[in-house]
Amino acid sequence: MSREQMSSTETVAAVGATAGYGLSGLVERLRRMAGPPTFGELNALLTGVEVTADELRPYVSFKEGTYARHRVHLGPHAELLVLCWRPGQRTPIHDHAGSYGAVRVLRGVMWETLFEMEGAEGLLYQSGREWTPGHVTGADVPDIHQLGNPDVSGRDLVTLHLYAPPLASLNVYKVGRTESTSTLWMNSWNPTI
Template sequence: MKSVTLLERIQTLFGSMHNPSSRQLLTAIKQLDARLEDVTPFLKEPGNKPYGRQMFYQNDHIEILVMQWSTYLDCAPHDHGQSYGWVQIIAGSSDHWIYEISPASLPLERLNRKEKSGSYLNVGKGMIHKMGSRGEEPLITLHVYTPPISGMKVYDLNKCAVCIVSEDCGAWWPEEQKQQLKTVRLKGPWENEP
């Protein structure tokens, strides 16, 4: 008997979704039940970035990516444009920071918690967060977003700046100018209003 591949399971569960709710996405990602052996063929080494990412499913309504995380670099605080979705921790563990926007539009850390293998993290519309690998086992995550991400904002808290990045850039400050679609300087908490 032929086993059903991960991509076939994804097509069955996500292929007919149009504007799914967060709950529908969570139900589908849990039913997908992706395991390390399912995503291993899609993994990309992170190199000098916080993670290596591989999009392996996308239509007009959904995108699904797998990420292999660096053991020494966290991603930058970021949102997901107008998208929302879920992150499944397939292997390893992660520190997960959630931010809120200060009156000066600078993200301030609100919550930091450790997430373990088997966890599902909600990524709400407009939510700003960052992640990083923690522990001995490599961090591998599966990400499901709707609609496909565009207009993602990445924050550099040291520079007090935010940048809207191109779709080929991850959650890090872009090294190439063409990946910076728009950059805005924010006020630091030490700067007084005039």
């Protein structure tokens, strides 16, 4: 498993991207790609984007009971989403079933819990960490984690997610189990796409 936190302009420059483009500029870069972006390019693209409140507004709405997913772009090589979380909302423990991804915190605080499959012991807690606005975190395949808004003060969380290839499904896990317990197909399970 390869996990990275990226937030430097050196990372952006390393893949030939220019820092300072907006959400529409990011979508245009994704449309022009001849093939799937590399793991490093995913992280660099989210590191370089500067999302304005006006650009973000059409994608920010919340649901009660579960977080909301709003698709910004779906192409043959990548998918870009804005996720909106009320306090206490979180994903199931999951992997990305062959896709790799990057997440940038736009507003609020995101909690990420990492898990590792340990043979006969099954899925075990590995570590947890908190991400604040501007931070980009990414995970190569395989990665089993859970994301959420741990905030108890009532603050909402808004995150930007970039996946390559586009998410087809998620495998869901439970601690102590040696294999996934179910599969969520993204064309049928999609809180507010």
